[in-house]
Amino acid sequence: MVFDNLIIRARSLSKSYGSEDVLTDFNIDIWYGSIFGILGVSGSGKTTALRLLAGFENPDQGTIEMHNKVIFDEKTNVPPEKRKIGMVFQDYALFPHLTVEKNIAFGLSKEEIKNGRLDEVISMTNLSSYRKKFPQDISGGQQQRVALARALAPKPEVVLLDEPFTSLDAQMARDLREEVVSLLRATKTTGIIVTHDQEEALSVCDIVSVLENGKVIQSATPQEIYLNPISQTVANSVGDPNIIKGISTNGRVKTSLGTFNSAYDGELDVSIRPECIEVNLDSNGDYVVKECIFYGHDQVISFENKNGEIFRARSLPSMIFEPGDIVCIDVTEVTTFPSKN
Amino acid sequence: MPVIYMLWRFVNFSRSLSSFFQSWDVFGLLFNTISVFIAVVISSLIVGLLISIVTVRFEFAGSKILFTLCALPLVIPSYIGALTYISAFSPKGLFVQLFNSLGLEEIAGIDGFLGSWLVLTLFTYPYVQLICSSALRNLDSTVEDAARSLGVSQLKVYTNVVIPRLKKPIIYSGLLVGLYVISDFGAVSLMRYSTVTKAIYAYYEFSILGDPVIFYSSLLIVLALIISFVQRGSATSRSAKVSGTPRVPKKIKLERSGKMLTYSFLGFVIFLGLIIPISVLSFWLLRGIYYGNDVSSSLPGIFGSFSAAIVTSIFAIIISMPIVILISQYKSKFGDILEKLMLSLYGLPHIAVGVSILFISVKIFPGIYQSFFALVVSYLIVFLPQAIGGGQASMEQVKSTYIEASLGLGLSKVETFQKITFPLIYRGLFAGGALVFLSTMKELPQTLLLRPTEFNTMAVDVWSFASEALFTQAAFSAFILLAISAIPTYILSTRNLTV
Numbered sequence: 001m002v003f004d005n006l007i008i009r010a011r012s013l014s015k016s017y018g019s020e021d022v023l024t025d026f027n028i029d030i031w032y033g034s035i036f037g038i039l040g041v042s043g044s045g046k047t048t049a050l051r052l053l054a055g056f057e058n059p060d061q062g063t064i065e066m067h068n069k070v071i072f073d074e075k076t077n078v079p080p081e082k083r084k085i086g087m088v089f090q091d092y093a094l095f096p097h098l099t100v101e102k103n104i105a106f107g108l109s110k111e112e113i114k115n116g117r118l119d120e121v122i123s124m125t126n127l128s129s130y131r132k133k134f135p136q137d138i139s140g141g142q143q144q145r146v147a148l149a150r151a152l153a154p155k156p157e158v159v160l161l162d163e164p165f166t167s168l169d170a171q172m173a174r175d176l177r178e179e180v181v182s183l184l185r186a187t188k189t190t191g192i193i194v195t196h197d198q199e200e201a202l203s204v205c206d207i208v209s210v211l212e213n214g215k216v217i218q219s220a221t222p223q224e225i226y227l228n229p230i231s232q233t234v235a236n237s238v239g240d241p242n243i244i245k246g247i248s249t250n251g252r253v254k255t256s257l258g259t260f261n262s263a264y265d266g267e268l269d270v271s272i273r274p275e276c277i278e279v280n281l282d283s284n285g286d287y288v289v290k291e292c293i294f295y296g297h298d299q300v301i302s303f304e305n306k307n308g309e310i311f312r313a314r315s316l317p318s319m320i321f322e323p324g325d326i327v328c329i330d331v332t333e334v335t336t337f338p339s340k341n
Numbered sequence: 342m343p344v345i346y347m348l349w350r351f352v353n354f355s356r357s358l359s360s361f362f363q364s365w366d367v368f369g370l371l372f373n374t375i376s377v378f379i380a381v382v383i384s385s386l387i388v389g390l391l392i393s394i395v396t397v398r399f400e401f402a403g404s405k406i407l408f409t410l411c412a413l414p415l416v417i418p419s420y421i422g423a424l425t426y427i428s429a430f431s432p433k434g435l436f437v438q439l440f441n442s443l444g445l446e447e448i449a450g451i452d453g454f455l456g457s458w459l460v461l462t463l464f465t466y467p468y469v470q471l472i473c474s475s476a477l478r479n480l481d482s483t484v485e486d487a488a489r490s491l492g493v494s495q496l497k498v499y500t501n502v503v504i505p506r507l508k509k510p511i512i513y514s515g516l517l518v519g520l521y522v523i524s525d526f527g528a529v530s531l532m533r534y535s536t537v538t539k540a541i542y543a544y545y546e547f548s549i550l551g552d553p554v555i556f557y558s559s560l561l562i563v564l565a566l567i568i569s570f571v572q573r574g575s576a577t578s579r580s581a582k583v584s585g586t587p588r589v590p591k592k593i594k595l596e597r598s599g600k601m602l603t604y605s606f607l608g609f610v611i612f613l614g615l616i617i618p619i620s621v622l623s624f625w626l627l628r629g630i631y632y633g634n635d636v637s638s639s640l641p642g643i644f645g646s647f648s649a650a651i652v653t654s655i656f657a658i659i660i661s662m663p664i665v666i667l668i669s670q671y672k673s674k675f676g677d678i679l680e681k682l683m684l685s686l687y688g689l690p691h692i693a694v695g696v697s698i699l700f701i702s703v704k705i706f707p708g709i710y711q712s713f714f715a716l717v718v719s720y721l722i723v724f725l726p727q728a729i730g731g732g733q734a735s736m737e738q739v740k741s742t743y744i745e746a747s748l749g750l751g752l753s754k755v756e757t758f759q760k761i762t763f764p765l766i767y768r769g770l771f772a773g774g775a776l777v778f779l780s781t782m783k784e785l786p787q788t789l790l791l792r793p794t795e796f797n798t799m800a801v802d803v804w805s806f807a808s809e810a811l812f813t814q815a816a817f818s819a820f821i822l823l824a825i826s827a828i829p830t831y832i833l834s835t836r837n838l839t840v
Contacts, residue, residue, distance in 0.1 A: 054745070054749055055748075056745045056748070056749075079748070080745070080748040080749050081748045081749070081750075081751045081752055081753055081754075082751070083749075084751070085749065086749060086750070087745070087746065087749045089742045089745070089746060091740070091742060093740060093742035093743050093745070093746040095743060095746075095747075095761060096738065096765070097764050097765055106747065106750055106752070106760070107750025107751050107752070150746070150750065151749075151750075153750075154750060154751055
């Protein structure tokens with residue numbers, strides 16, 4: 001997908017509560033019409049970032065622009081109700097005293113309702129049979145739909161979604177995720193999804209920003225993030241790689257899983273994803289299978305080298321391994337980072 | 342502020358304190374107040390706890406209805422209770438008249454310490470019953486099962502496990518009763534038992550703002566503040582709840598003799614707390630109707646009670662709304678201080694608050710002396726916490742994300758208040774306002790001190806008619822007061838006292 005217009009540009013945002021810095025020098029560029037993911041562990045500042053964009057809290061420093069117009073800096077502060085940014089809250093925050101229908105109509109003017117916007121949104125989100133019900137009487141998945149419908153109704157240009165699927169069971173989350181994304185795409189609404197779930201971020205978003213300790217450490221397409229993480233933290237946050245220490249000389253690094261090319265010389269961390277290691281039964285092999293966990297669509301094999309180091313590989317389910325099997329390996333791809341220490 | 346002002350005045354005349362102690366019988370009055378405090382707290386705890394354990398843990402027919410009947414005396418103000426007991430059990434009272442044909446001519450009569458103790462116990466134990474039974478219901482019984490499996494007998498489980506685990510609700514409700522007892526004016530004055538509150542009124546009639554009035558009011562405030570301070574310390578976890586769903590204990594089946602004992606205990610309590618007061622009141626009422634007694638003298642009181650209660654509750658709702666929002670929505674320092682201040686108002690003895698308002702209206706703003714305005718202000722000081730409590734409970738359901746969601750959808754702060762905050766809290770505010778209405782209608786000591794001349798309430802009528810042994814008139818006002826307030830008081834207070 002090609003995006004050519006920036007809708008939100010945030011520069012050097014910082015926010016602290018007391019002595020605790022939640023965001024430091026936070027920068028993002030969000031393309032119009034894209035679905036943007038902010039990925040990070042809890043406490044990394046991702047929810048705070050959303051709240052700053054929505055205007056519920058003010059940054060200590062920095063600027064936020066929307067369509068090249070400043071909505072926050074030292075002089076300007078557009079209040080949340082004027083920003084045209086919709087939000088889907090983690091706990092949905094559906095108004096308990098209003099019906100589904102009235103919740104969705106909440107941000108609409110009388111005229112907009114008369115022109116059929118309410119009915120349009122309700123049918124778009126498949127909520128017609130729940131119109132007169134109260135939020136507490138419908139299921140979690142339906143509540144999520146209502147929250148989204150309410151946010152989309154006033155046709156915001158951007159919708160912020162704060163951990164939108166965490167309170168749903170896995171199957172429901174997957175189904176709704178697709179539904180939400182197609183709704184956002186169909187209405188050409190820019191979506192910003194905050195999540196700690198790597199699968200969610202990678203499968204849904206056009207661009208993913210990985211957040212650590214209040215800083216964006218990498219912003220790129222899901223493929224780029226996954227295949228070329230710029231640091232070990234990024235690599236760890238999208239996958240579960242084997243990390244091996246090594247020393248590189250003349251662009252080659254020797255490790256316990258083989259010798260590889262490297263971009264740097266000196267002390268290195270070599271990151272090898274489990275799915276980039278091919279395991280085969282071989283009585284002359286150097287490794288012994290310790291454990292094999294079968295997941296159905298694949299399996300994870302733990303194996304040990306002669307020094308007792310343990311590594312993980314992921315392979316198709318068809319091959320059968322037992323603990324104690326002698327195996328050989330073939331590494332298809334590695335990433336190297338300068339060692340942290 | 343009125344309280345502080347009065348305490349300051351109190352410090353100012355402390356020079357000749359030694360002479361006060363001699364001439365005012367300070368120790369005698371203090372002794373009386375403290376002894377009735379201790380006696381009532383102990384007896385209320387015993388009665389209230391027994392009712393709780395019996396109705397929550399034992400299995401017998403009609404336990405629910407008996408529980409409600411036992412809690413009902415809560416709605417009877419102490420001065421009405423005292424009125425019924427005095428008129429029935431005075432030396433030549435109703436009881437003697439009833440058994441006159443059997444040769445009964447005179448009995449010793451119930452008054453003084455004994456009368457105050459009995460009446461105050463009967464109309465305060467329901468606080469213990471409601472608070473402790475709710476805690477008992479929430480108690481996870483697995484600990485008791487564990488005790489049983491370790492070889493502790495069923496009876497000992499109660500003394501060694503259950504009651505110690507109810508320590509906090511017991512202390513909390515006991516001190517609530519205590520606060521009620523030391524502040525009580527109506528019952529002790531009708532029983533002619535000389536406590537600090539009775540002395541304040543007696544000295545007030547002698548000289549409106551004489552040194553003794555100030556001194557005893559300050560003393561009472563100090564006592565009340567100590568008790569409510571200790572009480573609040575115990576309030577942190579009122580129901581001894583354990584994480585997870587508490588396992589409901591199996592109710593204990595009773596033998597025949599056990600059932601008889603339970604029924605006679607509950608029956609006796611209901612007889613004393615409910616049947617005697619109601620039948621005595623009905624008797625006076627019917628007799629009044631039979632003899633065609635003129636009740637028109639009670640009409641101004643009815644009108645006065647209603648107007649005072651309506652005005653006070655409306656102001657309470659209006660004033661409490663911004664306070665409730667300040668306290669819970671914005672967790673500001675100011676809101677915090679406000680909440681603490683409101684909490685400390687709760688439990689201030691009404692008579693002492695009345696004296697301090699009197700003081701201000703006489704010494705600082707003579708314009709409001711004996712005005713309706715001063716009366717309403719003093720009602721608001723003591724009853725505002727009830728309105729705030731009602732609003733706060735409903736404010737808890739206004740999550741901050743609701744406000745944010747509304748703002749995020751483009752509504753202004755004012756519109757958000759109209760469409761979200763207010764619709765969610767108005768019911769709680771009105772429930773709080775209703776509680777203020779009922780409390781104001783029943784209030785006695787402040788009304789006595791501060792009412793404008795010619796202004797009367799039902800409470801004042803009950804008290805003054807009863808003081809002059811005009812029981813028919815007293816019963817008429819008391820009956821109307823109860824008829825209006827009984828059911829709503831019961832509903833609102835059971836909701837507030839059970840967690």
